[in-house]
Amino acid sequence: MIHRAAKPGPYKIAFSNSYFGNNWRTEMLNIARAYVKQPAVAKYISRFEIQNSGNDVAQEVAQIRQMILGGYDAIVVDGASPSGLDSVIDQAVRQGILVVAFDNTVTTHEAININENQYEMGRLWAEFLAKETGGKGKILMVRGLAGTTVDNDQGDGALAVFKKYPGISTVQVYGNWDVGVNQKVTADALATNHDIAGVWATEGATGALQAFLQVNATLVPMTSESDNGFMMLATQHKLPALVIGQSPALVATAIRAAIAVLAGQPLPRDANIPLNPVTTEQMKAGVNYFPNLPNSFVTNISIPQCDVSIPVDAVVK
């Protein structure tokens, strides 16, 4: 638990972001800018500044050091390295600055870490498929990038479930969280496995689904992260699907946590943001998926449990 003496607002908050080269990060930055302008939030904030470091640890360390000198009350961090920022974060905390890390969290215990539980995500996807297939058949797992923590956690969560069903066997391929690679490896796997009963896929699952359509294979229950393209295809083909994804609105929960702690509210040091699973029946055009936006759009831009609600036109410019 972290509990600090309440400090009168409004607060000066800085955001140190490591990278902005993909859709998720672009949306996340737009959400951060939009969130601090919402009236309920804006009254707590006197200054908000974003710095990007180009995924360079040394650069991010230097930026956070500047932020310490800049007299900010809190620093929000999406880190370029789990441990590389530890010493500068410790330094900030010693100066009385609150540090909240999210998404790519940090190992130092001086910071608050906010993330989504990837193991749980993998487990929920697997539970869904086990239920849909009646606990038997061959599951194609289109995993992410081999060797990363997120891929290990998601995969372990899934395999822990599949192990409980003797009737389920798995075929594992790696799609690198990329739509094109997902499509290629799924097409290859389909060419030689004609008895796939379900597909456990993560980011880039749009490609896995497109591979089924490309080879005219019978559609089977599938899972995905919050890819707009996947959700459009799933509703269009009435495919039983479960969508859960890392939300770019995590940045808003991190800002919210910073304000809460500065205002004297106690918070746990490690927080897992609740997941928001969406099944095909729950998909609504214009609400949780967007037919007029690109396939690559990340759809879960709000986290209702944390009172974070971002209108879609604030995310797409």
Added chain:
Amino acid sequence: MTSAVPPEGEAATPLLARFSPRTQRVLLSYVILLAIYVCCVAVSRDFLTWSTMRLQLVQATFIGLITIGETFAILIGQIDLSVPWTITLSAVLGTNLSALYGHQWVAFAVVILIGGAVGLLNTLGVYVLRVHSLIWTLSVNLLLQGVALIYTNAVAPTTHIPALARFLALGSVSGVPMAFVVWAFFSALTILALTRFRFGRYIYAIGNRQTTALLSGVPLGRVHALVFVLSGLGAAFVGLMLSGYSSQAYLGMGNDYLLPPIAAVVIGGTRLSGGDGGYFGSIAGALTVVFLQAMLITLNVSEGSRQVVFGAILLSLAFLFLKRGR
């Protein structure tokens, strides 16, 4: 009358020795392709079916089209490493601008513009400024990545993919994938250019000895420019096809197309030192790379061992050719 040449058909001459070293290497690349294919069939009978082969042919087309430019570049003793982000930039810009102007031919204009511009930029560095192509083209790749990032940060990507791009990647003409038809057409043109056109003779001349080529009146600058522009055009065109294949254009989509085309050229029997080889072998190389990837996926081995096996096989094939090249 004595002759150093042994009489024709003498029993002592082994069959292989009757072919020129270059033909031997091309034969070897087709033997390798056959061997890999037999392994695929042994792993799964599905590789005998047309539906599976269709998928592989489409994948091989993406690699094969890039391999055209890469074969030219390697034949003149250079290399083109600017392929990945040429693919991405052309796909992102092409789909966006064609949506913006409401006409799919805009995408093709973008392909030509980007391919041409990248090719000329590469020529500037490699031929005019004499920077080693390994360094220069890799730097151009980084530069293109920067441009793509700046562009996508300012403009939202589009949902609209030109219908023609989808047809080129996924369509078929009487059962034959359209992509393969395109590849076959450009392959024939490439082989013709290398064996029958003056352009081909110039390429081999430059690859063998640039000074001699210059003294013999080969227009070095023009040939370098043509080689790099063709390579850029190939990559840019594949970018458009890939956006049709996955129905979207996104950052990083070309990242898997840096090394497989080069591996295909080497397996195809073209020497990395230049001047010796050809596109006929590269076709076998592209197919070999694709079958190898498909086979390792079918075997359902872990990703780590898959990469180890893929790397080890490519290394040993490259070694086989390097040894024969001496």
